[in-house]
Amino acid sequence: MNVYSFKDIAVLTGAGISTESSIASFRGQNGLWKNYRPEELATPQAFAKNPELVWEWYALRINTVLKAKPNKAHYLLADLEKTRKLTIASQNVDQLHQRAGSKNVLELHGNISHSRCLQCANLDKLKIDFKHPPKCSKCNENTRPNVVWFGESLPQNTFQKAIQAFQNCDLAMVIGTSGVVEPAASLANLAKSKGAFVLEINPELTPISQIANLSIRDIASTGLDNLINN
Ligand code: NAD
Numbered sequence: 001m002n003v004y005s006f007k008d009i010a011v012l013t014g015a016g017i018s019t020e021s022s023i024a025s026f027r028g029q030n031g032l033w034k035n036y037r038p039e040e041l042a043t044p045q046a047f048a049k050n051p052e053l054v055w056e057w058y059a060l061r062i063n064t065v066l067k068a069k070p071n072k073a074h075y076l077l078a079d080l081e082k083t084r085k086l087t088i089a090s091q092n093v094d095q096l097h098q099r100a101g102s103k104n105v106l107e108l109h110g111n112i113s114h115s116r117c118l119q120c121a122n123l124d125k126l127k128i129d130f131k132h133p134p135k136c137s138k139c140n141e142n143t144r145p146n147v148v149w150f151g152e153s154l155p156q157n158t159f160q161k162a163i164q165a166f167q168n169c170d171l172a173m174v175i176g177t178s179g180v181v182e183p184a185a186s187l188a189n190l191a192k193s194k195g196a197f198v199l200e201i202n203p204e205l206t207p208i209s210q211i212a213n214l215s216i217r218d219i220a221s222t223g224l225d226n227l228i229n230n
């Protein structure tokens with residue numbers, strides 16, 4: 001298959017595309033943090049119970065993310081966007097697509113770069129080693145990480161744009177996501193039902209593999225490189 005024969009590409013990315021930038025995925029991670037699993041910290045319940053603890057964990061994560069660099073897979077997608085219509089819907093919160101130069105990025109799960117005020121919704125950019133829990137720069141009220149937690153709904157406006165991208169594309173790529181958390185499966189299904197070619201890049205078998213026209217069992221960087229440059 002020749003990626004250049006497609007005019008309108010929609011890409012869904014998950015934590016797997018950033019593991020080569022040394023940002024661990026949740027499910028692939030071995031280590032716990034203070035005996036907590038990520039699924040026990042990235043929830044509204046965890047934050048309501050112990051906001052300091054959740055902020056402490058996010059402070060560590062943002063330090064990792066700010067020190068990380070985009071990898072070849074992020075750059076290849078940014079390059080591809082220069083020559084055709086391409087939308088990235090990312091479940092990642094690390095902003096590595098934007099840092100690689102991608103313009104058309106939909107953040108389905110928000111980002112960890114900012115805090116969001118619980119009172120006025122103002123977003124403040126977080127810096128390395130920021131003081132936590134941070135207060136809003138406008139009204140001095142408490143804030144939360146600007147991410148979508150387990151059990152919360154996606155930002156509707158952003159998700160609607162992702163739906164449009166996947167129903168209009170002629171190629172849907174699903175890269176580095178387990179496909180067990182919605183909306184991965186539904187976006188891939190939507191593209192397929194509208195006649196798009198569905199391509200998956202993941203070293204492991206996932207639920208998306210069942211509907212994909214082609215599954216490339218490789219890591220994101222070499223999988224994309226072979227696809228685009230061969
Ligand atoms: P996930 O389970 O969807 O992602 C992991 C997937 O990536 C697995 O299917 C794995 O086989 C695949 N993978 C691993 N290495 C790969 C590689 N080099 N190339 C391609 N695929 C590879 O996601 P998760 O870790 O359970 O995360 C759940 C949610 O938590 C995310 O949707 C996100 O909101 C958040 N999260 C974000 C980041 C980030 O921003 N980098 C990291 C961890 C978690």
Ligand code: ZN
Pocket residue numbers: 117118119120121122136137138139140141
């Ligand atoms: Zn505020």
